[in-house]
């Protein structure tokens with residue numbers, strides 16, 4: 001490592017070559033910004049679709065149906081599902097979306113029986129209201145509790161009325177929740193949503209959200225549910241929630257999977273940018289390094305000074321890019337939705353760490369070769385060459 | 387091999403601070419072998435002020451570089467301050483330079499993005515000193531060369547003479563025993579040259595520094611205690627006062 005007393009020297013080299021540094025930093029920042037954006041999307045997909053060992057949620061859907069418009073199940077299945085051993089709770093839910101395809105700006109209504117939201121142990125128990133309240137919600141028939149991500153994206157406020165997919169609701173509360181899906185939906189009264197779809201919709205729901213007691217028995221319970229309705233008019237297909245999201249979002253997942261290559265490309269760009277900057281600056285300063293060596297600076301020290309310069313450029317540029325990415329993600333509240341399911345793009349602390357550490361490592365790597373070359377030069381020959 | 391050196395000053399006394407025996411440096415360029423320095427014998431005593439003269443290409447810079455430890459002999463022996471430079475490792479050589487040598491170049495060779503103060507501070511960073519001690523030493527060195535009011539000036543904001551004085555401050559700030567100077571007045575006007583020469587003379591007279599200076603200017607050479615002439619890599623006798631023997 002480099003002794004701290006040499007750090008100002010490196011910093012001055014970087015700071016006082018303004019133009020070169022500014023160009024390098026902006027290039028690195030852009031590349032790191034893209035990398036972080038791609039990484040955040042990857043994380044969003046992973047968080048929504050990777051099976052968790054503690055998973056306890058099952059989604060019961062109409063067999064062979066994949067879009068909320070097409071999945072129609074009788075609401076009264078609720079009773080029979082709740083009697084199946086291992087089931088802790090059942091929430092019938094009607095889903096209405098304004099856009100069934102993959103999109104970055106979908107509004108998803110979830111109609112849930114009022115008592116299932118408000119009663120102890122119900123869905124609403126996990127809500128943390130940042131505005132409005134559950135009381136507001138119970139007061140109005142057209143009330144909606146909306147997720148924080150959705151509120152941020154559309155700029156919704158409590159008391160505001162909005163219309164989507166032919167449904168007009170009034171915002172009664174804005175919530176934060178540990179469940180990814182809650183972030184991006186509007187919870188409304190089930191009856192209200194059923195009515196707004198026409199009389200034939202009464203008594204019909206899209207799906208049931210089932211909680212099981214024991215995560216290890218998740219599939220077993222799913223099998224039992226499907227077996228119970230096998231010979232009914234509306235047979236069911238029950239899957240763990242993450243699997244359900246993964247299936248619905250297959251296209252997005254493929255796309256995002258491909259973006260991994262983009263992410264790697266961004267890293268390569270950072271390496272190339274810092275590498276070029278260092279190589280050029282070292283070329284420019286052959287004589288300067290010969291002077292330092294004449295003053296008694298050893299080869300190792302020269303090499304470390306140069307590597308430190310790469311590290312500094314990497315961290316500064318990468319830090320800037322990461323910061324911009326985090327700010328953009330936080331500000332925009334991006335989420336990718338398909339078929340009413342959403343994957344929220346968030347800027348996690350780990351993203352910041354990956355961004356910073358990645359650019360630091362790349363900065364160091366970029367400095368290694370020029371550092372080695374510079375430290376190998378014959379001092380006397382350097383003075384003659386210029 | 388222990389031929390008598392070209393001057394007899396060091397005989398019997400302390401070991402000379404610079405001692406060359408059969409010092410040779412050759413470069414291989416394609417099929418040619420260039421020998422800028424051939425079988426040189428030379429002793430320099432502590433506190434001497436040597437002026438090294440000779441036509442261009444005669445090996446003056448080569449000799450300075452060897453003495454300063456930024457180049458290595460091809461053969462022969464070179465002892466500086468008791469260290470045999472022919473066979474030390476690169477890192478020991480760097481430490482040697484830091485401790486023993488202050489190098490003054492013809493074209494100053496200040497680091498352009500650093501201020502006068504920061505340039506002078508450079509060699510001190512290698513020493514175990516507190517920030518305050520460093521500051522004191524830099525200030526003293528700049529004071530000595532008459533640039534106490536130019537700490538924050540960048541090289542481009544200084545005249546040639548001032549740049550060279552910053553370079554001298556940088557060369558002496560670590561208190562090295564030997565100053566080597568390669569045509570230090572070669573690029574300066576008369577007055578600046580005179581100021582630089584006065585400064586160098588002061589360094590030997592008051593601080594006992596040993597100076598080896600290359601120069602083309604007889605006026606500058608007149609400040610030296612001894613003048614040596616190189617021709618084709620060999621010393622030739624021109625100054626009868628000191629020389630007793632001519633090589634080849």
Ligand SMILES: Nc1ncnc2c1ncn2[C@@H]1O[C@H](COP(=O)(O)OP(=O)(O)O)[C@@H](O)[C@H]1O
Nearest residue numbers: 381413420422441442443444445446447448449
């Ligand atoms: N690194 C080198 N490679 C090849 N030739 C060199 C090198 N260094 C010096 N020389 C040659 O050695 C000779 C003496 O050079 P130098 O010591 O610089 O002379 P002076 O300083 O007396 O003008 C010149 O012919 C020069 O071209």
Ligand SMILES: [Mg+2]
Nearest residue numbers: 446447448568
């Ligand atoms: Mg020369």
